[in-house]
Amino acid sequence: MGSRLSATVNGAGPTGALAALALAAAGWRVQLCDPLPRQRLLEIQRAYAFTHSSRSLLQRLGLWEALAPHLSGFSQLHLVDGALGSSVGFRSSDLGPLAGAVGWIGSHGPLMALLLERLEANPAIAVRLGGSESPLPPPGQGQGGGFDLVVAADGADSPSRREQGIGQWHHSYTQACLTVQVGLRGAAADQAWEILRPEGPFAVLPMGAGRHQLVWSAPAWRCRQLESLSDTAFLDALAGALPELLQPEVLFDRPRSFPVALQLAHRLHRGSTVLVGDSAHRCHPVGGQGLNLGWRDVQTLMDLAEKASAGRLAPHRLGAAYGRRRWPDVLLTLALTDLLVRLFSNRQPLLLPLRALALSGLRHSAGLRGLALGPMTLGPWPITFRGSLPGAGTPGRVPAFSTPGKPW
Numbered sequence: 001m002g003s004r005l006s007a008t009v010n011g012a013g014p015t016g017a018l019a020a021l022a023l024a025a026a027g028w029r030v031q032l033c034d035p036l037p038r039q040r041l042l043e044i045q046r047a048y049a050f051t052h053s054s055r056s057l058l059q060r061l062g063l064w065e066a067l068a069p070h071l072s073g074f075s076q077l078h079l080v081d082g083a084l085g086s087s088v089g090f091r092s093s094d095l096g097p098l099a100g101a102v103g104w105i106g107s108h109g110p111l112m113a114l115l116l117e118r119l120e121a122n123p124a125i126a127v128r129l130g131g132s133e134s135p136l137p138p139p140g141q142g143q144g145g146g147f148d149l150v151v152a153a154d155g156a157d158s159p160s161r162r163e164q165g166i167g168q169w170h171h172s173y174t175q176a177c178l179t180v181q182v183g184l185r186g187a188a189a190d191q192a193w194e195i196l197r198p199e200g201p202f203a204v205l206p207m208g209a210g211r212h213q214l215v216w217s218a219p220a221w222r223c224r225q226l227e228s229l230s231d232t233a234f235l236d237a238l239a240g241a242l243p244e245l246l247q248p249e250v251l252f253d254r255p256r257s258f259p260v261a262l263q264l265a266h267r268l269h270r271g272s273t274v275l276v277g278d279s280a281h282r283c284h285p286v287g288g289q290g291l292n293l294g295w296r297d298v299q300t301l302m303d304l305a306e307k308a309s310a311g312r313l314a315p316h317r318l319g320a321a322y323g324r325r326r327w328p329d330v331l332l333t334l335a336l337t338d339l340l341v342r343l344f345s346n347r348q349p350l351l352l353p354l355r356a357l358a359l360s361g362l363r364h365s366a367g368l369r370g371l372a373l374g375p376m377t378l379g380p381w382p383i384t385f386r387g388s389l390p391g392a393g394t395p396g397r398v399p400a401f402s403t404p405g406k407p408w
């Protein structure tokens with residue numbers, strides 16, 4: 001691999017694929033391995049909420065302009081306390097005058113197609129998908145199998161993490177999460193909803209073309225029951241769970257439920273191996289944080305890889321530096337999502353007045369809304385929105401913020 005630094009990335013999910021592109025952009029030679037063939041990687045049915053931290057990384061890697069036409073931006077986020085029946089509206093302007101959008105929604109397919117196209121076109125990256133060969137470095141060739149860096153991006157059940165003997169904390173929520181795409185009457189195209197119901201958070205995410213992605217958290221037995229309903233019975237159950245002004249009209253796919261867990265690796269690196277994405281951490285889907293947190297891992301990795309390429313960081317110190325830099329963001333995001341679930345998934349009489357006070361404060365203060373929204377979309381270190389920042393605005397037209405009606 002010449003005199004350039006080299007890395008192997010285990011796992012070509014969205015985090016591993018982006019990590020390979022980021023390392024190549026930092027001047028490294030990269031091998032990317034995944035046991036799944038190309039088609040299987042593309043056909044995963046999932047939608048993601050992208051935050052400004054992800055937008056910023058995609059811009060840095062020259063991917064944003066190509067992805068933007070496949071994304072649906074939203075300039076308003078309605079946070080509803082289902083037990084209190086009150087809500088607060090966040091606007092993109094709460095993040096700064098040039099933020100343009102609170103976030104974006106996009107499907108896995110177009111994202112993965114773009115990442116694979118760029119990976120395959122990059123001469124510094126060798127992509128090994130499918131096949132029976134073990135993608136893990138063969139034993140007996142040193143810890144990194146001859147590579148300067150091993151990136152474990154092989155998902156929540158990470159074989160690389162286990163191979164390194166790194167344990168993890170694991171907490172299974174009693175809630176599961178059900179996802180489905182629907183057509184909704186009464187839903188504005190630029191408006192997302194996070195409805196904090198006593199049985200669990202419920203996200204309504206605009207996908208454009210009259211579609212909405214729903215991420216419905218509820219007790220696991222309830223999710224299984226909902227999954228087994230006929231289309232008509234499901235739409236009826238949905239109408240009962242949504243605010244009155246959102247009327248479900250049509251199902252675009254079958255509802256599917258997933259277990260939900262909080263997971264955190266005991267360490268984020270060992271030797272030359274670093275953990276990124278779900279192999280390092282997993283959180284509740286409230287607030288759509290999972291992928292964005294993993295992509296901030298990639299952002300840090302890229303900063304350090306550039307330093308190593310420039311000779312300002314010894315490659316064998318990269319893992320430890322990565323671990324030190326990532327802990328605050330990872331701990332904060334996991335704690336915030338867990339706190340949201342614990343505070344709002346109940347009707348505790350002692351908590352209700354506190355929640356009412358918090359919502360009232362948010363409703364009346366743009367500064368507080370910015371403080372609450374900032375860490376959820378930018379991570380703990382805010383980015384300044386500057387006029388020179390290309391693409392911070394939403395792709396497509398975003399109507400001006402409309403006066404929200406009472407949702408409940």
Ligand SMILES: Cc1cc2nc3c(=O)[nH]c(=O)nc-3n(C[C@H](O)[C@H](O)[C@H](O)COP(=O)(O)OP(=O)(O)OC[C@H]3O[C@@H](n4cnc5c(N)ncnc54)[C@H](O)[C@@H]3O)c2cc1C
Binds near residue numbers: 013035156159278289
């Ligand atoms: C229902 C649901 C909704 C979600 N909604 C959102 C959202 O709105 N926003 C958001 O940001 N996040 C969301 N998430 C979380 C998000 O999907 C994950 O955080 C994200 O997929 C993690 O990406 P990853 O690349 O780290 O892992 P994965 O996507 O799990 O990819 C891991 C890859 O590693 C490969 N692999 C496995 N074993 C090996 C091996 N031995 N060697 C090499 N490769 C291997 C796998 O084949 C796979 O391709 C959601 C998750 C769920 C379940």
